[in-house]
Amino acid sequence: MQTAIGEIQTLFVDVLLPVPIPKYFRYRVPSDMVEMVQKGVRVMVEFGRRRILTGIIVESSEFPPSSYQAKYLLDILEETPSVNDKQLKFWKWMADYYLCHEGDVLQAALPSGLKLNSQSRIQVNPDFDEEDLADLSDKAVRLFRAVRHQQSIPYEQSADILEVKSPYPYIKEMIQAEAIIIYEEVKEKYKPKKVSKVRLNPTLLENASGLEEVFTSLAKKPKQEDILLKYLGLVPVYNDPNVNDAGVDKKKLLEEGKEMSPSSLKTLVKNGILEEFSEVVSRFDDAHFQLYQNMGHDFELSEAQQNAYSQILESFKTKDATVLHGVTGSGKTEIYIKLIQDVIEGGGQALFLLPEIALSTQMVVRLMKVFGDQLGVYHSRYSDNERVEVWRGVNEGRFSVIVGVRSSIFLPFEDLSLIIVDEEHETSYKQHEPAPRYHARDMALVLGRMHQAKVILGSATPSVESYYLAQKGQFGLVSLTERFGNATLPEIIIADLKKERKQKKLKGDFSSRLVDEVRSAIDKEEQVILFQNRRGYSPFVMCEECSWTPTCPSCAVSLTYHIYKNDLRCHYCGYREATPKTCVSCGSTKIKTVGTGTQKIEEEIQNFVPAARVQRMDQDTTRKKYGYQQIIEDFEQGHIDILVGTQMVSKGLDFDNVTLVGICNMDQMMFFPDFRAMERAFQMAVQVSGRAGRKSKEGKVVIQTYNADHPLLKKIIKQYYEGFFRVELKERHQYSYPPFTRLIKVTVKSEDQLLGEKAALQLAKGLTRRLGIKRVLGPQAPTINKIRNKYLQEVMLKFERQNFDLLKAKGILKEEIFIIETEPFFKKVQIVIDVDPL
Ligand code: ADP
Numbered sequence: 145m146q147t148a149i150g151e152i153q154t155l156f157v158d159v160l161l162p163v164p165i166p167k168y169f170r171y172r173v174p175s176d177m178v179e180m181v182q183k184g185v186r187v188m189v190e191f192g193r194r195r196i197l198t199g200i201i202v203e204s205s206e207f208p209p210s211s212y213q214a215k216y217l218l219d220i221l222e223e224t225p226s227v228n229d230k231q232l233k234f235w236k237w238m239a240d241y242y243l244c245h246e247g248d249v250l251q252a253a254l255p256s257g258l259k260l261n262s263q264s265r266i267q268v269n270p271d272f273d274e275e276d277l278a279d280l281s282d283k284a285v286r287l288f289r290a291v292r293h294q295q296s297i298p299y300e301q302s303a304d305i306l307e308v309k310s311p312y313p314y315i316k317e318m319i320q321a322e323a324i325i326i327y328e329e330v331k332e333k334y335k336p337k338k339v340s341k342v343r344l345n346p347t348l349l350e351n352a353s354g355l356e357e358v359f360t361s362l363a364k365k366p367k368q369e370d371i372l373l374k375y376l377g378l379v380p381v382y383n384d385p386n387v388n389d390a391g392v393d394k395k396k397l398l399e400e401g402k403e404m405s406p407s408s409l410k411t412l413v414k415n416g417i418l419e420e421f422s423e424v425v426s427r428f429d430d431a432h433f434q435l436y437q438n439m440g441h442d443f444e445l446s447e448a449q450q451n452a453y454s455q456i457l458e459s460f461k462t463k464d465a466t467v468l469h470g471v472t473g474s475g476k477t478e479i480y481i482k483l484i485q486d487v488i489e490g491g492g493q494a495l496f497l498l499p500e501i502a503l504s505t506q507m508v509v510r511l512m513k514v515f516g517d518q519l520g521v522y523h524s525r526y527s528d529n530e531r532v533e534v535w536r537g538v539n540e541g542r543f544s545v546i547v548g549v550r551s552s553i554f555l556p557f558e559d560l561s562l563i564i565v566d567e568e569h570e571t572s573y574k575q576h577e578p579a580p581r582y583h584a585r586d587m588a589l590v591l592g593r594m595h596q597a598k599v600i601l602g603s604a605t606p607s608v609e610s611y612y613l614a615q616k617g618q619f620g621l622v623s624l625t626e627r628f629g630n631a632t633l634p635e636i637i638i639a640d641l642k643k644e645r646k647q648k649k650l651k652g653d654f655s656s657r658l659v660d661e662v663r664s665a666i667d668k669e670e671q672v673i674l675f676q677n678r679r680g681y682s683p684f685v686m687c688e689e690c691s692w693t694p695t696c697p698s699c700a701v702s703l704t705y706h707i708y709k710n711d712l713r714c715h716y717c718g719y720r721e722a723t724p725k726t727c728v729s730c731g732s733t734k735i736k737t738v739g740t741g742t743q744k745i746e747e748e749i750q751n752f753v754p755a756a757r758v759q760r761m762d763q764d765t766t767r768k769k770y771g772y773q774q775i776i777e778d779f780e781q782g783h784i785d786i787l788v789g790t791q792m793v794s795k796g797l798d799f800d801n802v803t804l805v806g807i808c809n810m811d812q813m814m815f816f817p818d819f820r821a822m823e824r825a826f827q828m829a830v831q832v833s834g835r836a837g838r839k840s841k842e843g844k845v846v847i848q849t850y851n852a853d854h855p856l857l858k859k860i861i862k863q864y865y866e867g868f869f870r871v872e873l874k875e876r877h878q879y880s881y882p883p884f885t886r887l888i889k890v891t892v893k894s895e896d897q898l899l900g901e902k903a904a905l906q907l908a909k910g911l912t913r914r915l916g917i918k919r920v921l922g923p924q925a926p927t928i929n930k931i932r933n934k935y936l937q938e939v940m941l942k943f944e945r946q947n948f949d950l951l952k953a954k955g956i957l958k959e960e961i962f963i964i965e966t967e968p969f970f971k972k973v974q975i976v977i978d979v980d981p982l
Pocket residue numbers: 443444445446449470471472473474475476477478628798838
């Protein structure tokens with residue numbers, strides 16, 4: 145696209161912007177920027193009135209847009225593109241597949257640190273006369289003085305200064321009096337990390353006696369001498385003038401070893417012996433990251449692993465993707481590591497995807513030990529700045545391996561050779577909100593194809609979809625059936641709650657069996673994990689007299705009781721209120737809690753085993769950046785005996801001393817109203833069980849249920865994936881569910897319930913007419929039919945996998961939705977499309 149630039153008089157560019165509008169926007173390039181135009185560079189543009197956005201150049205043209213007056217680009221933000229061709233192609237593919245806009249994908253893909261931040265700021269008008277202040281109100285004067293004092297302030301800050309909710313009236317007053325100027329400030333969000341360093345004044349080294357003279361002058365200043373000596377200890381220029389004096393971190397010079405005096409350092413700088421400067425450093429250079437770097441890795445693959453490894457290489461010859469089905473603890477990770485090492489040796493790049501939670505701890509440490517600073521970590525809890533550094537690191541080819549969460553599929557890879565999707569069955573690979581509602585595993589397959597990279601889908605409990613494709617031969621299939629080393633799979637015990645209830649042996653939510661097992665594990669100083677798939681204390685409270693239950697004012701759900709703040713919370717919108725002391729409906733004071741969450745399990749088990757140190761791990765206890773990591777570390781180091789948690793405890797953790805896992809409520813998982821409930825229950829149970837007895841000690845798993853005879857439990861006891869899969873596949877076939885069909889869920893949202901219902905009905909009718917009655921289900925209100933004050937209606941589309949033109953169907957869907965969206969009557973209705981919903 146740079147070809148004819150020299151001759152072109154006026155140049156236009158098409159810019160992809162992070163907005164949900166299905167087109168590129170054409171801008172005019174100012175003549176002094178023409179040379180800098182390149183596909184993939186970030187630009188700053190004005191969009192609409194006064195909105196400043198960051199976009200990506202995707203195309204250039206000699207022609208102005210036909211239907212609007214092109215604005216000038218405000219700026220080209222970089223010389224080397226942040227985004228490459230493969231990414232643009234991939235994003236376009238995603239937008240088409242998920243029926244969203246490329247702008248949605250860009251918005252999700254680009255870390256916000258690479259987007260501009262624009263902010264309204266206030267500055268005083270220098271021409272404004274002090275005398276004119278008399279005409280302003282007291283508050284306006286106060287604001288004026290504060291702004292003048294600070295030169296300029298962000299608009300929002302004016303409310304704080306005035307201690308009012310809205311500063312608008314005072315600001316308006318000042319604008320009218322021409323006392324202040326409001327302007328838009330645009331800044332790069334990314335801030336490089338800088339450290340203060342000092343180095344020897346280079347002139348001192350120019351002649352041989354320079355340093356000696358300095359030491360003579362410091363003869364009576366021992367503190368300064370100390371600092372200088374320490375410096376020369378760290379950077380031995382004195383012995384060898386060829387040593388490059390890159391300076392020393394000021395903190396390091398002052399902190400380590402013998403106490404050094406900061407004021408003496410200042411004096412050394414003042415006297416020109418040392419000089420101060422600042423240097424941009426990587427955020428990943430700090431101690432936290434260096435701890436584990438390059439610690440070496442001397443594992444030899446076991447025979448079984450070696451076998452699996454060879455089979456994978458064999459499968460790579462004919463298949464793009466291979467399912468690695470290995471029981472928990474079979475050593476899949478070591479195989480991944482070997483495969484990645486191969487890739488690095490061949491000069492390629494590898495991407496290692498992990499579900500959200502598994503990422504923050506053990507796995508990353510394991511990988512860091514092997515790959516050192518060749519490894520980049522892309523985590524959702526990283527700051528904007530850190531994400532930018534990973535992005536740039538990939539762009540500049542600094543990292544050969546990226547381990548990351550689902551959004552790492554968006555990174556600027558040039559040439560991927562291998563993508564590993566670990567725990568490929570995990571639902572956290574799917575993004576639910578906002579668009580693009582993508583599944584990172586599925587997109588990894590697409591990305592792999594674009595790069596001609598091989599893809600590994602690893603799991604102890606593969607998704608029905610992936611395993612089905614492997615069985616059909618579309619993917620390769622490699623299995624590891626035994627745990628590594630001497631570890632055996634845990635013994636699984638079913639605690640029959642029905643029977644224990646009859647025998648009056650139940651204690652709250654606990655069977656006597658589970659309590660006994662916990663006690664005996666604690667007696668042996670072993671550790672326990674208890675799994676309860678619900679946070680809070682109780683999913684609801686209820687009046688004993690009249691059954692009144694507090695519900696969320698904006699959602700159609702009951703409020704969850706949280707014991708520590710003694711309040712009720714909505715897990716859908718975050719609403720909170722104090723727990724009522726009396727019933728709103730009948731005035732009774734008998735309010736009881738119903739059902740069980742992690743907090744209640746925590747409380748109960750503490751009562752049964754008072755000596756044990758119990759810790760809870762759920763969304764409520766792991767909000768802080770390293771919150772999750774801290775709990776894992778404490779558990780690993782034996783500061784915790786019993787870990788109670790939600791699904792967070794089921795994922796990829798590897799502890800030597802855990803011998804018992806309790807699944808407190810298996811029924812809750814099995815009888816969830818969703819066609820995937822059995823699959824989820826099986827996966828969850830096997831994964832949680834996988835945390836027990838991973839090394840030499842034997843593990844036990846206690847599953848509590850009122851349905852001890854359920855066939856699924858028999859499969860779980862034997863960890864019999866094949867058996868589970870066969871039964872499940874039969875059911876899916878019988879009811880035409882995936883993998884035999886593809887689903888698209890269309891949700892119609894509206895604050896006006898009736899209007900939403902009408903829109904959904906009209907949509908379903910239109911679709912039925914064009915796609916046939918068998919392919920359109922609904923409209924129907926979902927189980928939770930109101931969230932955040934919007935009523936929901938769903939229309940489900942079901943397409944047979946073969947002999948059906950999905951592309952055409954998607955086109956029809958788009959058209960039908962367009963009809964509703966452009967109908968003024970339905971202006972207040974919102975339509976959300978979810979392709980392959982989970
Ligand atoms: P998976 O990912 O299949 O659940 P892991 O890779 O975590 O299994 O392996 C289970 C345990 O066995 C880990 O503690 C791991 O360090 C150890 N392990 C696996 N393979 C080897 C090997 N070849 N040599 C030494 N230890 C191994």
